[in-house]
Amino acid sequence: MTDPIHRLEQELAELSDRSRSLAESLYEADLSYLRTLGAAAGQQLILASYRICTHKYPERFLALPFMERQNLQQALRQLARDLSEQLAQNLALPIPKPERKQRIVKVEAIDRPKSSGRRSANGADNEDNEGPSTAEMAAALAAAFNSLVNIESIELEGDDADDAEDPEDSDDETSDRPRNANSSNANSSSGRDDDDLAADPEEAADSEPESDPEPRPPAIDLDAGMPEVLATLATHPSRVLQWHRSREKLTNNTLRAQSHQANELLRSAGILPRKLPPAMLDIAAKGDFDDFTGNSPNLIELIMQGEGDDDSDNDNDGATRLVAVHLRLSEIHFSNPDLKPQRAAIQQVLEQLDQLRTRYEKVQHRQAIASAESAWRSAWFED
Numbered sequence: 001m002t003d004p005i006h007r008l009e010q011e012l013a014e015l016s017d018r019s020r021s022l023a024e025s026l027y028e029a030d031l032s033y034l035r036t037l038g039a040a041a042g043q044q045l046i047l048a049s050y051r052i053c054t055h056k057y058p059e060r061f062l063a064l065p066f067m068e069r070q071n072l073q074q075a076l077r078q079l080a081r082d083l084s085e086q087l088a089q090n091l092a093l094p095i096p097k098p099e100r101k102q103r104i105v106k107v108e109a110i111d112r113p114k115s116s117g118r119r120s121a122n123g124a125d126n127e128d129n130e131g132p133s134t135a136e137m138a139a140a141l142a143a144a145f146n147s148l149v150n151i152e153s154i155e156l157e158g159d160d161a162d163d164a165e166d167p168e169d170s171d172d173e174t175s176d177r178p179r180n181a182n183s184s185n186a187n188s189s190s191g192r193d194d195d196d197l198a199a200d201p202e203e204a205a206d207s208e209p210e211s212d213p214e215p216r217p218p219a220i221d222l223d224a225g226m227p228e229v230l231a232t233l234a235t236h237p238s239r240v241l242q243w244h245r246s247r248e249k250l251t252n253n254t255l256r257a258q259s260h261q262a263n264e265l266l267r268s269a270g271i272l273p274r275k276l277p278p279a280m281l282d283i284a285a286k287g288d289f290d291d292f293t294g295n296s297p298n299l300i301e302l303i304m305q306g307e308g309d310d311d312s313d314n315d316n317d318g319a320t321r322l323v324a325v326h327l328r329l330s331e332i333h334f335s336n337p338d339l340k341p342q343r344a345a346i347q348q349v350l351e352q353l354d355q356l357r358t359r360y361e362k363v364q365h366r367q368a369i370a371s372a373e374s375a376w377r378s379a380w381f382e383d
Contacts, residue, residue: 005374008367015360016235022356023234026349027226030091030247033342038084040336041255041327045080045262048298048325053271055296056323060271072269076262083258085219090250092220092227095243237357244350255327262325272324297335300326 053061053072061069220227226234233239266272283302304320333339 005367005370008363008370011363012360012367015237015356015363019237019240019353019356019360020234022237022349022353023230023240024226026240026244026346026353027091027230029342029346029349030244031088031222033339033346034088034091034251035084036336036338036342037251037332038087040332040339041087041258042080042084044298044332044335045083045258045325045327046076048296048327049076049262049266051296051299052266052323052325056299057271064269064271068269072265072271075265079258079261079265083254086254086258087251088222089219090247090254091222092229093250094229095246096249237353237360241350241353241357252329255329255332259325259327266325272322273320297331298325298327300324 064072225231230240230243233243263272267274300323302322302324304322333343
């Protein structure tokens with residue numbers, strides 16, 4: 001005997017109200033935590049920059065004129081303030097779209113022996129009437145498939161994986177593919193080797209026009225209550241959990257982005273080598289490292305083999321050394337003991353939401369069963 005539908009609907013409504021209440025508690029805990037984290041992260045960014053200027057590259061800092069030192073310090077302080085504000089404002093940002101990964105389909109074929117080709121009426125091989133070989137057809141198919149079809153796999157994270165891809169993005173990408181295919185055909189017709197057709201990634205990046213960064217939305221009054229992005233999800237516990245996971249990713253992305261900005265400021269001022277390989281600053285900000293430089297948290301030392309520039313720190317073997325800012329969440333937590341109890345309060349709410357999610361999905365499933373049985377009975381009639 002299934003449960004009455006109206007009783008299950010009432011139970012779901014009560015669970016939704018409980019989910020909204022927990023969402024409000026989670027938001028308040030997140031806001032308090034991120035404000036404390038922002039202040040601590042800003043201090044650690046200044047401290048890491050201080051160590052680079054005074055302990056890692058003191059001669060370069062002393063070589064700066066007094067006004068340039070002040071300008072660098074002012075820019076770093078502003079960056080620390082922006083970091084503190086941005087971490088809290090992340091709570092109001094929409095959930096990022098899942099990243100798409102492109103897969104290239106490779107088709108391989110073996111040429112058929114000529115004797116297995118078409119034969120004329122008298123039994124001799126008719127090479128003039130013989131069509132293109134299997135390998136040629138496979139190569140043409142693979143080229144058209146990769147340039148026009150562009151199979152993509154989308155990774156959706158979280159409990160709800162029903163966020164569809166924006167069709168406008170797909171249309172834009174599809175409209176660009178014929179141009180890429182035409183340019184590839186033009187290169188192949190000029191008789192260049194396959195190796196020459198492979199473009200240098202750095203040259204390709206330089207040739208592409210740089211798009212203007214998307215402007216950040218205006219600051220939102222976070223003390224006014226839950227932002228709209230959370231209010232629309234608050235009645236469903238699994239979606240609230242998904243929202244929280246996206247906030248954690250935004251926090252890590254913000255720390256990496258501000259680390260990169262700090263390193264760029266130090267490089268522009270001449271503290272870090274001006275002629276660094278572009279990948280080194282990206283690795284310093286985005287890489288996942290377990291160790292830091294000696295007793296200096298939020299710093300990372302990178303060693304790149306190869307010939308460096310004149311202003312780089314090179315060993316006798318030609319390795320380029322770089323000490324850069326690398327803000328890490330664990331080290332910021334270690335520097336501020338107030339973050340631990342705030343993080344524990346968040347974890348407590350998350351555990352309650354997870355328990356509520358399990359109960360909500362069970363009741364929702366029972367409601368679906370009861371509705372399906374009712375629909376079956378309403379459509380059934382005796383012959």
